[in-house]
Each structure stands twice: as C-alpha cells, then as structure tokens.
Amino acid sequence: MNLLNINNLSIRHGQQVLVDDLSLTINAGEWLALVGESGSGKSLTALACLGLLSPSLNSQGELSVTGINLAQATPDELRSLRGSRVGMVYQEPLSALNPLHRIGQQLIEAITLHQALPLNLARQKALSLLREVGIGEPERRLSAWPHELSGGQRQRVVIAMALANSPKLLIADEPTTALDALLQTQILDLLKSLQKNRGLGILFISHNLPQVRRYADRVMVMQAGRVVESAISAELFAAPTQAYTQKLLQPFAPAPKPVLPDSAKAILSVTQLSVRYPRHQAWWGGITAWHQAVDNIGLSLRQGESLGIVGESGSGKSSLAAALLRLTPAQGRVVVLGRDWLALKGRELRSARAQVQMVFQDPYGSLSPRLTVADIVAEGLLAHQKLSKQAIEIEVIAALREVNLDPDTRHRYPHEFSGGQRQRIALARALILKPAILILDEPTSALDRHTQGEVVELLRRIQADHGIAMLFISHDLAVVRALCHRLIVLRDGRIIEQGDCERIFQAPQKPYTQALVADLPA
Structure with missing residues (x-):
C-alpha cells in the first residue's frame, strides 16, 4: 500500500x-x-x-x-x-x-x-x-x-x-x-x-x-x-x-585539542552541589517527597579547558547546568572567578552573568519568535553594555560571521531557519559577550556530521583565541571526544567516573561507561 x-x-x-x-x-x-x-x-x-x-x-x-x-x-x-x-x-x-x-x-x-x-x-x-x-x-x-x-x-x-x-x-x-x-x-x-x-x-x-x-x-x-x-x-x-x-559520509577529522598550560588558573570550582525538585505535594501545599536531580557533585574548570558531561537522559546534566547558571535553586558551594556565585544577588548577579553564558538544548524554545535574529544576538549587549546602535550592529554582524551564518539574514525571524541554523544563532548570542565560561547543552545535536566538525573547529578556535572555558553537555560521544580535555560521567545525579577524556574512552572503568563507549560509532 x-x-x-x-x-x-x-x-x-x-x-x-x-x-x-x-x-x-x-x-x-x-x-x-x-x-x-x-x-x-x-x-x-x-x-x-x-x-x-x-x-x-x-x-x-x-x-x-x-x-x-x-x-x-x-x-x-x-x-x-x-x-x-x-x-x-x-x-x-x-x-x-x-x-x-x-x-x-x-x-x-x-x-x-x-x-x-x-x-x-x-x-x-x-x-x-x-x-x-x-x-x-x-x-x-x-x-x-x-x-x-x-x-x-x-x-x-x-x-x-x-x-x-x-x-x-x-x-x-x-x-x-x-x-x-x-x-x-x-x-x-x-x-x-x-x-x-x-x-x-x-x-x-x-x-x-x-x-x-x-x-x-x-x-x-x-x-x-x-x-x-x-x-x-x-x-x-x-x-x-x-x-x-x-x-x-566522511567523519570529521578534528585537530588536536588546545594544550592547557600548567599555569592555567581555575575559574570554576564546585563543591557538594545538590539540586532537588518536589516529587509529591500534600493537599495543604507541603512537600512530602523530593527528587534528587543532582547529588553532591564536585568539579573544577580551568581557563581554556573543555569539560565534557555525559550520561543517560535524566541523569542530571541539564539540572547541573541550570544550577550553575542560577536558573534553579541549589545547595553547595560554587566559586566563579573567585566570587561566591550562589551568594550573589540583585545588580551584582546581573552584572556577573555576562561571564557565564549558555547555549540551550532546544534552540527554538530559547529564541524569542517575536524578535529578529539581530535583536536576539544583541540582547546581551543591550543588557550589559552601553553601545551605540551602529556599534551593536557591527558586533552582531561579527558574531554571526563567527558562527558561519550570513549576516544578511539577521533581519529574519527564528522560524525561518532550520534547527541547526537556530542553534548557531544561539551560539552567536552567547559568544557576543565574550564570556569566561560557556555552558553548552547539546549544541551540535541538530547538526549533520560535517557541520558538527565545523562547529567543533569553531569552538576550538574561539577557545584558543579567547581562553574561554567550556562545560560541554552532550550525548554525542564522538563530539565530546573531539572537543573535551576531561570527562565526567553522570548517572542518577551522581558522578560515577571522571578523568582525562581520552583515558576514559580508551579504558573506561565502570560498566555503564563501558556500555556508552561500546556504542560509539567507529
């Protein structure tokens, strides 16, 4: 039929x-x-x-x-x-x-x-x-x-x-x-x-x-x-x-990762971080049970370093990212560029946010359908810097070119772009502020393998030029292996394995990590 x-x-x-x-x-x-x-x-x-x-x-x-x-x-x-x-x-x-x-x-x-x-x-x-x-x-x-x-x-x-x-x-x-x-x-x-x-x-x-x-x-x-x-x-x-x-059909052949100098300083330090969400609520409004999304996690990130976070869906990767961005309540200690991140409030927090930017997993949901691409990419500049309209236009054009998008499309709306193009728009919006830390939640999931290779090389170049530290969340182990220096494997909100990225891919210690690596395409 x-x-x-x-x-x-x-x-x-x-x-x-x-x-x-x-x-x-x-x-x-x-x-x-x-x-x-x-x-x-x-x-x-x-x-x-x-x-x-x-x-x-x-x-x-x-x-x-x-x-x-x-x-x-x-x-x-x-x-x-x-x-x-x-x-x-x-x-x-x-x-x-x-x-x-x-x-x-x-x-x-x-x-x-x-x-x-x-x-x-x-x-x-x-x-x-x-x-x-x-x-x-x-x-x-x-x-x-x-x-x-x-x-x-x-x-x-x-x-x-x-x-x-x-x-x-x-x-x-x-x-x-x-x-x-x-x-x-x-x-x-x-x-x-x-x-x-x-x-x-x-x-x-x-x-x-x-x-x-x-x-x-x-x-x-x-x-x-x-x-x-x-x-x-x-x-x-x-x-x-x-x-x-x-x-x-040709897999991308990435260049060697940028070498981290011994002098690279730690710009992110996380100790005993936990995130939980209400699971059951009584009729009077009290919480009777909680879901522990992130359970007592510790990690560090140095300037110019890429740290991969992998694990099954629901393992706590996105909750960890949301906690680091102060988008969800968390307990523990987070130090960003020497400042107690979880203690920042009001104007001080708003100003500090320019240093930590994120590319979200769902590019269509994170881009306003009512704004043009130029307005979306310029949002951060308008919030954090006082620039003329002409200067903003120059910065937007440069950001779009940096992620390989035609600047002439900047007056169009998100629905007029493919999923992969929308993801690059989200990347341009994050990079335009030149943050110290970039958190990427599945940034290449909507891209074909050839374009993934271009994005990986783009991220490496940006990292090498600006010393940006990257927290890279992904299910695509090939991309993680190509980009990241170190790797953390999460399951049920806990770290079950961590260390040098290449060492874990070559000799994983935990059965769950072994299963993930075994599924990696050749």
Whole structure:
C-alpha cells in the first residue's frame, strides 16, 4: 500500500527556493531516510506532508498521504489525518508540548481525540505508551509538567504521543536528538519492530548517518532543497556516486585539542552541589517527597579547558547546568572567578552573568519568535553594555560571521531557519559577550556530521583565541571526544567516573561507561 506520494514538490519563500522539484514515495512497511546538511529542506518536506507549512511559504506540487490528497482535503479531514493516520515526532520536544498542560493530560488528549475510550482506559493506554518508550515511573510522570522532564524524557513523551493511535505512517524529524546512545538504540529498535509488525511506513529525517545505515531501507540525500542522490541504504553507503554524499559520509577529522598550560588558573570550582525538585505535594501545599536531580557533585574548570558531561537522559546534566547558571535553586558551594556565585544577588548577579553564558538544548524554545535574529544576538549587549546602535550592529554582524551564518539574514525571524541554523544563532548570542565560561547543552545535536566538525573547529578556535572555558553537555560521544580535555560521567545525579577524556574512552572503568563507549560509532 502506498502511504505517501509526493510529486514535484516545490517550496518558496519569496524568490528563494527552499525545496525544488522533490518527488518520493513510501510504501507500507518501508523506512525511508532523508539526509542532508542543516537547511537542505528536510524538515520543510516533513511539514508539507501534514499541511503544516507557514502561510508565508508558497508550495506547489502534489501530495497524497494514505490516499488523501492534501490539496483537496477539508480542515476536518486534515485534523483526522494528523495523529490517527500519520504520527509526527518533532525535532524540538519542548516546543511540541504544551507548557500549560501536564504530560498525562496531553497524552490522554492525543488518544481520545481519535479513539472513543473512557478516561480510565485512555489513562491505562497512556501509561503503557510511556513504558513502551522507556520512561521510568510512568505513573508519576503522568502528573509532571513538560519543564520538569529532561530533554530526552520530553522527546520520549513526544514519541509516545505519535504512536498513541497506531498510525500507518510515522514522520520522525530527528526523533532521538536528545537521547543518550543506549536509549537511541532502544527507541529505534522499537520503531523497527513496529515497522515490521504493523506495516508502519516511516519517513526518517536524521543527521545520524550510522543510524540511517542501520535502520533505513532507502536513503534520499538532499542538498539546497534538491534530491542529489537516492538509493537502497546498503548500496548508497557502500558506493555513493555524488561528491556531496561522499562528503556527508566522511567523519570529521578534528585537530588536536588546545594544550592547557600548567599555569592555567581555575575559574570554576564546585563543591557538594545538590539540586532537588518536589516529587509529591500534600493537599495543604507541603512537600512530602523530593527528587534528587543532582547529588553532591564536585568539579573544577580551568581557563581554556573543555569539560565534557555525559550520561543517560535524566541523569542530571541539564539540572547541573541550570544550577550553575542560577536558573534553579541549589545547595553547595560554587566559586566563579573567585566570587561566591550562589551568594550573589540583585545588580551584582546581573552584572556577573555576562561571564557565564549558555547555549540551550532546544534552540527554538530559547529564541524569542517575536524578535529578529539581530535583536536576539544583541540582547546581551543591550543588557550589559552601553553601545551605540551602529556599534551593536557591527558586533552582531561579527558574531554571526563567527558562527558561519550570513549576516544578511539577521533581519529574519527564528522560524525561518532550520534547527541547526537556530542553534548557531544561539551560539552567536552567547559568544557576543565574550564570556569566561560557556555552558553548552547539546549544541551540535541538530547538526549533520560535517557541520558538527565545523562547529567543533569553531569552538576550538574561539577557545584558543579567547581562553574561554567550556562545560560541554552532550550525548554525542564522538563530539565530546573531539572537543573535551576531561570527562565526567553522570548517572542518577551522581558522578560515577571522571578523568582525562581520552583515558576514559580508551579504558573506561565502570560498566555503564563501558556500555556508552561500546556504542560509539567507529
């Protein structure tokens, strides 16, 4: 059965061609992967399949999904199509979930919109879905808010919602971006099982080429909105015919890490840091149980040093980052550039924040949709420095060039950029203040391997030029290995292993670290 049929799809923004004359088909039980650099048109193609393109975009061509012609479909037919016949896993889970509704409410709503189930049965199905995608303590997670979950946990919830009504076609746009390597395999094995058992068709958009090679039946390579190569997966990876495909398949070959001089001083010192969140609340408002997200952690960071933080989703990595940024309450001692960081208040804290900047995991959620790129990148300068409008413009242009973005795009809005481009905008905003410490939470997760290599080299150059210390949180062990001097492995909020990065990769001591390293692609 033909589930998706696209003929001569073109998408334009004014005179700019974003997708050019694309045609593809997906049959029941088939896994088709779309690969290509950030901004090549992959996500736009996925949105077009659901009739969700922005009104500012002009599209032409024929799209038929599970036998429904999208151009002729009524609004009711489109609503029925989305969720029941076609499931969608978005690249950025925080923006896909409603921040005002609890997880259980959103899951149950996704079920009952398309199935006439009583509330108790819908709730049981929601619990079953959470278990199926690997979320622990599903009963408690049903009552959680999206912001209370880690990035990986939110992504698993989105996957559960996409599978809730047993769709015939699943569109997965970077579905494992925020998941650790072990869970990525579990989720994709689950999707592969559903593909076989239910005859599920899958349109899989990914930058992770080892995953594409392992799971996809066919691969289409996109460049600048056009399909440049299409073949059976095994054939394409064995003998790519196009130079662009060959470039994508080449792993980046990073240069040696900057050497740390013995005189490099410690600019961050953390002692017995703990973060906890309320787990249960009594009817009178008192907290009866807590979740220990970060448990008695200690670390240090020297000028010009990169420290990698790895661990499974929910291990406390992002909570640690939020505590260091003073975005969540924490206990313990943190010293930044000789100052008691947790004791700073008011104007003194606001001034000191310029020294510690962050690139968040979800670039779309961290960029205001109401501001242009120029306004977003200039936010820090306006808050911390008194510069003329012309001087700010010069600094913004320089920051965008530093992260390899065209300064002429600075008057556009975040939704007009791909996920990878938005991540580079977030990096430019952080770097424009020339901070002493840069905290990066999954900064390369939305980028293809070639662009990841460019970003790694960019971060190294910035680090070498300015002596910035970096706290690098990531599930991508290849990038961590390429960038970081030292490594900390977290599990359940605790440090289970730490030391020289290369030593840990070559001879991990703990079974969990050994499992992580064993999954590292060659």
